[in-house]
Amino acid sequence: MIFGFLYYIIKVGKKTLNILTCGDKPGGKKEAFISNKFSEELIMKIIYGPKGTGKTQKAIDSANAAAQTAKGHVLFVADTDKNMYDLDRAVRFIDAGRFDIRGQEGFRGFLKGLVAANADNDLVYIDSVKRITKTELSELKELFAAMEWLEKEYGVEFVLTCSGELKDLPEFIAKYAE
Numbered sequence: 702m703i704f705g706f707l708y709y710i711i712k713v714g715k716k717t718l719n720i721l722t723c724g725d726k727p728g729g730k731k732e733a734f735i736s737n738k739f740s741e742e743l744i745m746k747i748i749y750g751p752k753g754t755g756k757t758q759k760a761i762d763s764a765n766a767a768a769q770t771a772k773g774h775v776l777f778v779a780d781t782d783k784n785m786y787d788l789d790r791a792v793r794f795i796d797a798g799r800f801d802i803r804g805q806e807g808f809r810g811f812l813k814g815l816v817a818a819n820a821d822n823d824l825v826y827i828d829s830v831k832r833i834t835k836t837e838l839s840e841l842k843e844l845f846a847a848m849e850w851l852e853k854e855y856g857v858e859f860v861l862t863c864s865g866e867l868k869d870l871p872e873f874i875a876k877y878a879e
Contacts, residue, residue, distance in 0.1 A: 745848060745859040747877040749870060756862040757784060757828050763860060764826045765789040773823035776815065780833045797833045805844040808834045812848065816855050827861045838863060839871045846873075 748756045748763075761777070761784060768775045768791035777788055780798040788794055795815075802808050808830070816822060831838055848859050863870060867878055 745845075745852060745861065745877045746879050747870070747874055748860065748862045749865060749867060749878050751866065752864050756864070758787075760826050760828055760860060760862050761787050764792045764824070767824050768792045771823045773821040774819060775824045775826070776822060777826045777828070778815075778833070779828040784828070802833060803835075805834050805836050805841050809844050809847045812851065816851050816857055820855070822855075822857050824858050824860065827859065830861050830863065838865065838874060842871070842873050 748759050750756050757779075764775055764777050765788060768789045774793055775791065776793045776795060778795045778797050779785075780796070782794070782796045782798075785794045785796070797808075797811065800811060802811055812825070815825065827833070830841065830844070834841065834844065851857050852859065863874060867875055870878060
């Protein structure tokens with residue numbers, strides 16, 4: 702049996718999707734295999750600083766600007782609806798406080814659900830991951846690993862706000878600090 706393979710690389714903005722197709726399967730079936738793995742790593746961004754230094758406003762401004770040029774959806778997740786009306790109507794606001802999220806495990810599942818619900822999500826802004834998860838930043842290593850995986854597998858980019866000085870952020874967070 703001879704198998705025919707075609708390999709495509711599709712670029713969408715800064716994302717690259719690799720697609721491998723295979724034809725002439727036994728029985729005359731043709732199947733396509735799609736790899737969701739994006740070959741160019743997306744890098745999550747951390748907006749950091751002490752409380753009251755404008756991290757949330759910077760994230761809002763960035764989300765509003767991104768909504769004007771994004772090919773997919775821009776989401777903004779916060780633990781309250783306080784800043785909901787500061788966002789452009791093209792930004793989908795999600796009040797995570799209404800979902801009774803418990804810890805990093807709960808928030809990890811919440812984020813996976815957001816990604817699974819819509820393949821067109823490009824950017825997810827998360828305002829104060831510490832407040833949403835009610836967990837110290839130093840204990841969120843598994844959550845950040847899950848977000849890295851979501852970026853690589855599904856091409857979703859994360860932008861988070863974290864309170865604290867750069868020197869006080871755990872290494873697994875500080876490496877993404879802007």
